Amino acid sequence: MRTYLLGMEAARRDGVTDIDSESLCLAALFHDCGTAPLYNGPARFEIEGADAAARFLRAYGWAPARIDPIWEAIALHTTPEIPERRGMIARYVRIGVQIEFGSAGLRQSFAEAIEAAENKYPRQYVEEVLQGLVIDQALARPQKALQPSWAADLVRHHRPGRQGINPGF
Structure with a gap:
């Protein structure tokens, strides 16, 4: 909304x-x-x-x-x-x-x-939640994060266990 x-x-x-x-x-x-x-x-x-x-x-x-x-x-x-x-x-x-x-x-x-x-x-932490969902989908199905795309940027900057907003966001 x-x-x-x-x-x-x-x-x-x-x-x-x-x-x-x-x-x-x-x-x-x-x-x-x-x-x-x-x-x-x-x-x-x-x-x-x-x-x-x-x-x-x-x-x-x-x-x-x-x-x-x-x-x-x-x-x-x-x-x-x-x-x-x-x-x-x-x-x-x-x-x-x-x-x-x-x-x-x-x-x-x-x-x-x-x-x-x-x-x-x-x-309500939309950035963290949204980035997590996109990254999880892309890690499970790499074709969902082909270059160039926002999902690919998120995956490229992903560091498991790092808290906060992904620099690719």
Whole structure:
């Protein structure tokens, strides 16, 4: 939900008034679901999450034209520069992720929105939990962390037993 709220705030600041907020919300909600055991298939977690979202939406009668931007946003959310050029849903999911986990300067420029989102939906060690899930999947199935990818960066910096946030995060 934080990714959705931060993505919506970025869209608002950009003057976007015609974003499909329902699609943005669903893409944000599903963007890391590929790390869940239920969706831990052979592909990268981003693709597994995108496929899970597409299956969910098809089961509820969504048209392929509405599903595709959600799939793309989820599949590309860890990829620099591409999602920002693939439509509003991919752009603002990526920006929401960047605001949540990005540079100090970016986080400072969205400080009030981040505080509001975190007050409503606390972080609860999300970095450590998420990195652990991605690394565990990649160690079990190395094809899930091919270079170049965020998962590969996490695995490259992984040191068993080291506490805290992985430098690849």
